[in-house]
Amino acid sequence: MTGTPGAAATRDSETPQRSPPCSPSYDLTGKNKVVTVDGARVKLQIWDTAGQERFRSVTHAYYRDAQALLLLYDITNKSSFDNIRAWLTEIHEYAQRDVVIMLLGNKADVSSERVIRSEDGEMLAREYGVPFMETSAKTGMNVELAFLAIAKELKHRAGQQADEPSFQIRDYVESQKKRPSCCSFL
Numbered sequence: 001m002t003g004t005p006g007a008a009a010t011r012d013s014e015t016p017q018r019s020p021p022c023s024p025s026y027d028l029t030g031k032n033k034v035v036t037v038d039g040a041r042v043k044l045q046i047w048d049t050a051g052q053e054r055f056r057s058v059t060h061a062y063y064r065d066a067q068a069l070l071l072l073y074d075i076t077n078k079s080s081f082d083n084i085r086a087w088l089t090e091i092h093e094y095a096q097r098d099v100v101i102m103l104l105g106n107k108a109d110v111s112s113e114r115v116i117r118s119e120d121g122e123m124l125a126r127e128y129g130v131p132f133m134e135t136s137a138k139t140g141m142n143v144e145l146a147f148l149a150i151a152k153e154l155k156h157r158a159g160q161q162a163d164e165p166s167f168q169i170r171d172y173v174e175s176q177k178k179r180p181s182c183c184s185f186l
């Protein structure tokens with residue numbers, strides 16, 4: 001995961017990827033993750049642009065064919081949040097038109113160093129019409145949910161019948177997500 005486009009998920013393919021530079025508890029870099037959705041197994045192949053954001057041609061290759069993109073910022077780092085708009089513009093230009101995007105404010109466990117309010121993340125997500133939640137790769141808060149929501153959306157799209165109500169990923173995330181237990185002063 002990165003402070004910028006985090007994970008690109010594609011389904012049912014092989015050959016990951018690279019080793020993570022660090023090992024938070026829920027690091028998933030370079031792994032396939034299988035998520036069970038309504039009894040069906042959905043395999044997510046996860047790619048992390050980690051540390052290569054300055055090489056634009058590299059990151060284009062990462063997300064050009066992705067079906068889903070997790071955009072991460074660090075709630076203790078304002079510039080990571082400010083970069084999100086640029087990434088959304090970039091994604092709009094280069095990613096697949098119907099790519100599933102999710103905005104994640106990571107490091108929610110370190111509320112004492114928080115500089116980005118949860119409401120700011122929510123407002124940005126609303127502006128771009130994408131689901132949002134705060135996560136912690138350290139404690140695992142909302143990490144499984146992020147992948148489950150992506151898997152549900154992709155599975156739903158793959159098997160959607162004409163008369164079936166569409167899956168609303170934003171509503172699902174809002175109903176399931178955990179909020180950080182400790183309130184900050186912001």
Ligand SMILES: Nc1nc2c(ncn2[C@@H]2O[C@H](COP(=O)(O)OP(=O)(O)OP(=O)(O)O)[C@@H](O)[C@H]2O)c(=O)[nH]1
Binds near residue numbers: 049050051107108137
């Ligand atoms: N407390 C806390 N630390 C975290 C969390 N996520 C990552 N870290 C730590 O933050 C530091 C940076 O994590 P990275 O995963 O390398 O961040 P990155 O932005 O992806 O960095 P690159 O992969 O090099 O682009 C490491 O020391 C991690 O252990 C989190 O949710 N909470």
